[in-house]
Amino acid sequence: MTDRPPASKGTTVSLLTVDNLTVKYGVDTKDELLACHEIDLTIEGGEFVTIIGPSGCGKSTLLHTMGGLISPTDGAVRFDGVPVTKPNPRNAAFVFQDYSLFPWKSVEENAGMGLRFAGASKAEAMSQAKTQLEFVGLKDFGERYPRALSGGMQQRVAIARALALEPKLLLMDEPFGALDEQTRRNLGTDLSRILGEAGQAVVMITHSLDEAIFWADRIVVMSARPGRIAEEITVETPRPRQLEFMTTKRFQDLRVHLFEQLEVHQRDAAERDASSSAAVV
């Protein structure tokens, strides 16, 4: 079930390479904390990768380091072979759980905001915003304000804002975490198609096993903190997938496997926490 793609295919450079990455917080202080430890990971162009793992295992830390929001303590992240030293949303754009929309700006202005921050003219930003809002199914909502939109629609605006930058990679941190189950599922099926058409590579953190399987070409399972890559699983079924995929034996088998793996890693985390608090007492 486990297979890892080669670090590079022939002489082709991978889109993103995480090489022996270690990230610590509070280095050389009494609060020093090892969040990610010696992680190797490769993302290829157009690939959809989901990341799951126990709470606090370092998933967000890994994602933020991939996008240049956090600097590696050791090891390196490379985008198109070039070390990532700061965020570059035209290469890798983030989508966060809380949408991060400006309530006083219209939907269209919000969708163009990423480009404006990246230095584009207002005309270019607004033109791209219109195109991407249509792409995510919000053609008629450009003049509205975020408060008039449902949570699912607001997340579509955040995704349109990221797509407007035409990045080669989208980094999504639990993007549907704030949505109810039904909206999450409907949006998921729709966005799976939309993002497939857009052609970007996507790395998405999720706590939902169904989402992790439904969306992914490859699932990355992280161990309890300090986060390491415990397993990588390829999901062969072509994207975009229909909801019926969830009723297949392959889907159910994967679900059981991931559930068991997460149980093991959660238990490891609980045992580690128990032994470290015993050491303090």
Ligand SMILES: Nc1ncnc2c1ncn2[C@@H]1O[C@H](COP(=O)(O)OP(=O)(O)OP(=O)(O)O)[C@@H](O)[C@H]1O
């Ligand atoms: N800025 C920070 N300063 C210090 N410690 C941090 C910081 N950010 C995260 N941590 C710690 O690093 C560890 C990994 O956190 P991270 O948010 O990456 O995990 P996660 O797997 O994304 O968690 P969750 O699934 O709960 O969102 C946790 O112990 C967390 O408390």
